[in-house]
Amino acid sequence: MKILVTGGGTGGHIYPALAFVNYMKKDPENEFLYVGAKKGLETEIVPAAGVPFVALEIQGFKRKLSLDNLKTVQLFLKSINQAKKILKEFRPDIVLGTGGYVSGAVVYAASRLKIPTIIHEQNSVPGITNKFLSRYVTKIAIAFPDAAAFFPTEKVSLVGNPRGQEVEGMQPNDGLIAYGLKVAQPTVLIFGGSQGALKINQAFREALPELKKRAYQVLYASGTRYYEQLTEEVAALPQGSNVSIQPYIENMTEVMANASLLVGRAGATSIAEFTALGIPAVLIPSPYVTNDHQTKNAQSLAKAGAVTIIGDSQLDGQTLLAALDDIMDHPEKQKAMAAAAKVQGISDASTRLEKLIKEMI
Template identity: 30%
Template sequence: MKKIILTGGGTAGHVTPNIALIDKLQKEGYDIYYIGSKTGMEKDLIGARGIRYYGISCGKLRRYMDIKNVTDAVRVVKGVFEAVSIIKKISPQVIFSKGGFVAVPVAVAAKILNIPLIIHESDITPGLANKIAIPFAKAVCASFPETLSYVKKENVFLTGTPIRKELFNGSKEKGFALCGFTEKRPTVLVIGGSQGSIKINAVLRQALPALLKSYNIIHICGRENVDKALLNTENYKQFEYLGPELAHIYALSDMVVSRAGANSIYEFLALKKPNLLIPLSRNASRGDQILNAASFEKQSISKVLPEEELNENSLVLNIIDLYSNRDRYVDAMADSNLSDGVAEVVKIINKFSKKSEK
């Protein structure tokens, strides 16, 4: 049987595209293994899928001076040795990386052992971990056409982002049951990312009196960010995080307000959900979400509200405008040539897996 190692972790965005590939890879005859961090969220997410999981040491990569850079560098080196030992034992035909800090030791180990490494970059510009890992890769898969001009490598392929197939099988009725809504009004799903967003959470809660006059609100607020004072608010439901239930929540939702992480916005596109994007500002990020949002706004797929302009009034007005023009956004998404990347990514994996078998 062919063997493949998947890697990636740190945030849900570095794990869920790997999860989306599992069924297809198994149908293609691959025995699947996963290398992640010892304590990251990927351990639980992958473990729930019955995939054999190996944890290694890893350190955070920083663009600034910090004493922790020294200790984390030691962890990265340790992780390389651990990854080499694991990869030798498994002896895969190919390794697929979704990025994140844990993927760096695996990329180095793949190069040492001469195992083909394929990297997927979700954002328009590569993050720091992928920048370090790309020189060790045989190929890079990209979600956005713009990425092709940023990655100076021979084998760069526009594949789109792998989307979990279960997201297409949600039930609106089950969504209503999860939320306990009794009024079948337009429903707005608000997502602050897997870690939550302090600013989006705060502004949304300020805007609730106005929004709840017309909409049901579902709020994915992040771990330990539930406001207990609002637990019994009619037509407002809070979740820290959603796993399999997310499909039903998507089915129920008429539109989405979200950060502009690449994996999330490709889910909105695949599901044809009108969306308002509030990308992380450059003060809090490297600006990747701003570029992602601008690309989708240019294609009329998304409406964008810069974080610097986010307040109670602007949020309400933008949600009203999005709902009023929802059909226009759905039509633009239907015409888009950006699609689910599962088949395209597996095609690239097969290509380099076969080369390694020769």
């Protein structure tokens, strides 16, 4: 089977796509081509993963009236024509789009060429690209049941997020030693993404003196942009062996498998990972995302008892400490949340997506 995958702009679009590609590589006869945007993260991530890659020049719309939007329309129309050439050369059996503006051009072009198409929506509230494409694609795969309300019912299938299936089954190991922490001690993992999150960083700084007194240990990834300033600010504070501050955690899923509790934003990829591993979480949805979809992501898990939510505007050192202690000091609650998280995770997302695709071609 020849599979063309497209999606980009953020890791939330890229990593599920690559997870599915990795899963489909189990059949050596499958062929892949990934189409991304020239200025997207995918230009680095996809080739590094060993997947054939082609880039198109495209950009997103500005939220305010701008002459740049005229250029956006021109690039979109141009990229559709470029995408048609790529499709005619590669001749895929199926085109899978995971979101981002480049996905809009490629999947739309494929639909015009009568190639079977499917989009994957990772969030509870779909982005503008997938809303647009829903009218043209053959099938729509979703990760959250709430997303179904935004799409034509007859096209929708709940499959989950392929990233979850990729990390499921990872076992605790001695990876925490590399960060100066103990293997057997209960661990809270706090992070705000590769660049970090200012509000989470400030709350951690406020909570740090008290965190050093706790029986549990904390691994904090500040993000590269905040690391130097943070380490300078805390240098004069009493040092505690139970707290490790890092700029970035390269092997995040491996470290995640060793965590007792997660604290971070409510992005779709992170959710897929910690629910697949069965880890409770304290989620702080980012208020800066389209349609506030992170809040909707988090709310669906909170209803199931898998996570605690702290609003970004309510986050400070005290609310962070209170949320951590409420879970870490109550083993039965932690256990119940972990079980609820595991139930919410869909452990066979790639398998479901593969089955759906085979039914289409």
